[in-house]
Amino acid sequence: AMVLPAGVTNGRLIVATDRWIDEDIRAFWHIPTEPITQTAEFAVYAFQQPDFALADAAPFWAIAPGASWAGEGGEPPLQASFPALFQGEDNGRLTLQTITPTTDKAQAGATFTALSIWQVETDGKPASLATFAHLLDASGQIVAQQDGLGYPPHTWRVGDIFTQVHHLSLDASLPPGQYWLQLGLYRRETGARWLLLDAAGNPLADRILIPVEVVAAP
Known part of the structure; x- marks a missing residue:
């Protein structure tokens, strides 16, 4: 990070x-x-710092806490736009400003990379926190993943901005088509996920998703 x-x-x-x-x-x-x-x-x-505008109007999709999704209808059930405010069980808060893949398409047999940009909304507390990045197929199954967080929560200060890089290794046999990059946060000790809040401050989801097109290996 x-x-x-x-x-x-x-x-x-x-x-x-x-x-x-x-x-x-x-x-x-x-x-x-x-x-x-x-x-x-x-x-x-x-x-x-580069002078560029974050894609704060870009859409994302979401799934309610505890709900399952198996690709029915082609899209996850909820849709909203960045930025996305997450809150933990200890009331810690982070705003996910955007997720940016480094390439237009992911390639089977290669590494797919995306960067997430976060802003700290509350001073940090000692905790073991991680992001999860999963690539889901059309049935909602995980086909690639990476967990981790390069900015320890106890060092957070309000207003800090950090970039987390997510590298996902894709199997060469992965069929081409539309997939979904699923991203969220969880506490390592308990596995409890942070919750995405709506405009009224109510829990809306526990992960967000963006579409990713996978092409065949050359």
């Missing part, structure tokens, strides 16, 4: 040389390929 502290739009990005920047995050945030300076332990990059 990459974190922008609240109110920071430019400055210096310090990266340990044993943990280089994910190339998809580098490209998304237009981070220079060459550092200003570099030692054996770290490299320093100039950083300027």
Whole structure:
């Protein structure tokens, strides 16, 4: 993950040389390929937040907490638009600003990558939290997944923005067609999912979905 502290739009990005920047995050945030300076332990990059508008009107689909969905009708039952506000059982809150795949289509036998952009709405509390990213087929079955969170909740501060990268390895035998990327948050200790709230602050769903087209391996 990459974190922008609240109110920071430019400055210096310090990266340990044993943990280089994910190339998809580098490209998304237009981070220079060459550092200003570099030692054996770290490299320093100039950083300027790109001037781009988040896709806050882009649609997403959702499924109510505890409800199952097996692809009936071709689309999940609920539809809304970004941004999406999630709340945890401890009243922690995150706004999902958007989900951005790095390619127009996913390819069987390759890695499908998407980036989610989140804004912190409450100061963090000690907890083990993770995002889940699942690729679902037309019957609602998981065919690829990745869990994780690169920004520990106890370090959160209101207004921070962070980008989480999701890499999903797709099997070469995956049939071409429409799939769904399912995304949400859960507490590792209990498995309890954070809930998506509607405009009135009532629970609406426990995960959101966007369509993904998968093409055959070359």
